[in-house]
Amino acid sequence: MTIRSYVKLTSDRIVSDRPVPCFSGTGRELLLSAFRASGISYPKFHKMDTLSKAGFLATEILLEGSDGRFVPREDRAVILFNSASSLCDDRHYCKTIADPGNWFPSPAVFVYTLPNIVTGEIAIRNKYYGETCFYVLPEPDPESICRIVSDAFQDRMTSSAICGWVDCTDDDTFEAVVFLVEDCIYEENALHGGGMPWNMENIRTILNK
Amino acid sequence: MENRTVRVISDNIVSPLGLSSGANWQSVYRGRTCLALHEGLWGLPEPFCASLFDRDSIDGECSGAGLPDGLTFFEKTALLSASAAVRESGIDPSSESVIFIIxxxxxxxxxLxxxxxxAPGRETLHASARLIAEHFANPNMPVVVSNACIxxxxxxxxxxxAIRSGRYDYAVVTGADCLSPFIVSGFQSFKALSPEPCRPFDLGRKGLNLGEAAATLVFAAEECCSDSAKNSWIAAEGAVRNDANHISGPSRTGEGSFRALQYVMEAVVPEELAFVNVHGTATPYNDEMESIALSRAGLSEVPVCGLKGYFGHTLGAAGVLETIISMKAADEGCIPATAGWRENGVSCPVSVSNECRxxxxxxxxxxxxxxxGCNAAMLYRKGGER
Structure with a gap:
């Protein structure tokens, strides 16, 4: 398996082997400015929670300009991990319903109290009918991430995956490290694509960038 | 290694209907349910119909089972179930060859x-998972799957x-969720709850009921099974597919469910299936979507059964609990009755019955x-090879 490209987007910076949009500020401001600078027309972005915005925007940077973008496909999985699940939204939800007048908030608020919604947002945007799954780990453990994503390629339909660590502790503190991984043996001098092998060491290096 | 056969070596269900898989299956067979209308519970402004644990009796069971003090209610139900299944399996849960998946x-x-x-931090999902793995002195990092209702x-x-790849020989899978104002409010805000016991696939269905449960399956690689387990249930195929359509509404074409079904049916013909145990939440949209997916996958003639009329929707436990009941039913030559169903209320033909077949x-x-937008299908078969 080969890492074709990666993006690391945090509350204060964006690091990638792909072109990175201009941005200003930190936290929410960074997300909004980078989204605007990337020129994407996707109004739904503004309705997303912070976890989904971070995962969505990192994936947009990862895939910008790639061949055959938006052609419906079933062979690409979206497999994400974090440690805080959807607790950022869960806290908002708790505060909302603590007010007896707010016992029935908008359904759009409740739906984001599930961490896997970000995988659905990415699948909808890119028309991916493949596997989507969300795992929660105590920490960004390269061994678990490497094994679970590698195992996902046992599905005979799956030939590539958007995968990585997308975590959000509050609306201004988040981290999205996403990889585009393909099911092919890494060849150093390959004419097509380049990249690096999908292994624990490379995952750790990119997580720590 | 990727051809290793993966078998079920033990199971347990802890639900308001009983504390073992057998007791829960007997309840289903006899048509029992704990679905009831709860008014004024937890100071909630609206009544809701759900299947809830008796808190005191679970506390008593935990003391009896020697579980540690200081567990949350969610952890109590999960550990009760995991302990019973691990004990029955005979595996050494402290071995490196065992992974815990919650x-x-x-x-x-x-x-919250x-x-x-x-202590702060106890609300994280991995804190509970770690507590469960540590209870069994398991050395591996436990994995939590939090992929909504699938x-x-x-x-x-x-x-x-994980077993097929050869990385582990055994996996303990525990599914659990318990209800609180948070979850009830959320489903009420969606107007997804039925005021009466739910009626999967029925013309008059009004929505879902929530339910509490914990359920555990212990899986093993074939070569690690005792001779008696060599004829047990096999996890043969599984697939997860997305609708790529909407974050909170099912696809009108049943896209993800259809594709997941199509994948797991590659190696079998519809005539081999005893039944499809559906999600069957009894919301108008879900059941309609499933009927479309089944029809597109060529499964209209295969008997269909749903279990939400007994347990309600048990969220993270549902996939494990409903799989175990399906295994117990098939063991006894039964297609479980779909409680609450009277008259077909979906647009594609489906073979549902409110009697045991x-x-x-x-x-x-x-x-x-x-x-x-996520959907999952799994194929199980008994005996033989994968």
């Missing part, structure tokens, strides 16, 4: 609203893959779908 949507979320005496199947699929077949499919 399936839950909300875990200890109620601590009422933290009680628990978590229980995703956890089993991950277990199957007979079958000699030992192969079935479990189907689930959830928010985020």
């Amino acid at each position: 399936s839950t949507t909300k875990g200890n979320v109620s601590l 609203c009422e933290p009680g005496e628990y 978590s229980g199947l995703c956890a089993q699929i991950e277990a199957m893959r 007979r079958t000699e077949k030992k192969t079935f499919v479990k189907l689930l779908s959830g928010f985020g």
Whole structure:
């Protein structure tokens, strides 16, 4: 398996082997400015929670300009991990319903109290009918991430995956490290694509960038 | 290694209907349910119909089972179930060859609203998972699958893959969720709850009921099974597919469910299936979507059964619990009755019944779908090879 490209987007910076949009500020401001600078027309972005915005925007940077973008496909999985699940939204939800007048908030608020919604947002945007799954780990453990994503390629339909660590502790503190991984043996001098092998060491290096 | 056969070596269900898989299956067979209308519970402004644990009796069971003090209610139910299944399996849970996989949507979320005496951080899903793995002195990092209502199947699929790849020989999959004002409010805000016991696939269905449960399956690689387990249930295939359509509404074409079904049916013909155990939440949209997916997958003639009329929707436990009941039913030559169903209320033909039907077949499919557009299907068969 080969890492074709990666993006690391945090509350204060964006690091990638792909072109990175201009941005200003930190936290929410960074997300909004980078989204605007990337020129994407996707109004739904503004309705997303912070976890989904971070995962969505990192994936947009990862895939910008790639061949055959938006052609419906079933062979690409979206497999994400974090440690805080959807607790950022869960806290908002708790505060909302603590007010007896707010016992029935908008359904759009409740739906984001599930961490896997970000995988659905990415699948909808890119028309991916493949596997989507969300795992929660105590920490960004390269061994678990490497094994679970590698195992996902046992599905005979799956030939590539958007995968990585997308975590959000509050609306201004988040981290999205996403990889585009393909099911092919890494060849150093390959004419097509380049990249690096999908292994624990490379995952750790990119997580720590 | 990727051809290793993965078998079920033990199971347990802890639900308001009983504390073992056998007791729960007997309840289903006899048509019992604990679905009831709860008015004024937890100070909630609206009544709701759900299947709830008796808190005191679970506390008593935990003391009897020698579980440690200081557990949250969610952890109590999960550990009760995991302990019973691990004991029955005979495996050494402290071995490096065992992985614990927890399936839950909300875990200890109620601590956010009422933290009680628990330390900050206890509300995270991995804190509960770690506590469960540490209870068994397991050295591996436990994995939590939190993939909305399909978590229980995703956890089993991950277990199957982890064993097939050769990385682990055994996997303990525990699915659990318990209810709190948080979850009830959310489903009420969606107007998804039925005021009466739910009626899957019925013309008059009004929505879903929530339910509490914990359920555990222990899986093993074939070569690690005792001779007596060599004829047990096999996790044969599993697939997860997305609708790529909407984060909170099912696809009108049943896209993800259809594709997941199509994948797991590659190696079998519909005539081999005893039944498809559907998600069958009894919301108008879900059941309609499933009927379309089944029809597109060529499964209209295969008997269909749903279990939400007994247990309600048990969220992260549902995929594990409903798989176990399906296995117990097929073991006894039964297609479980779909409680609450009277008259077909979906647009594609489906073979549903509110009575137990007979079958000699030992192969079935479990189907689930959830928010985020995710869908999962798994194929199980008994005896023989994968």
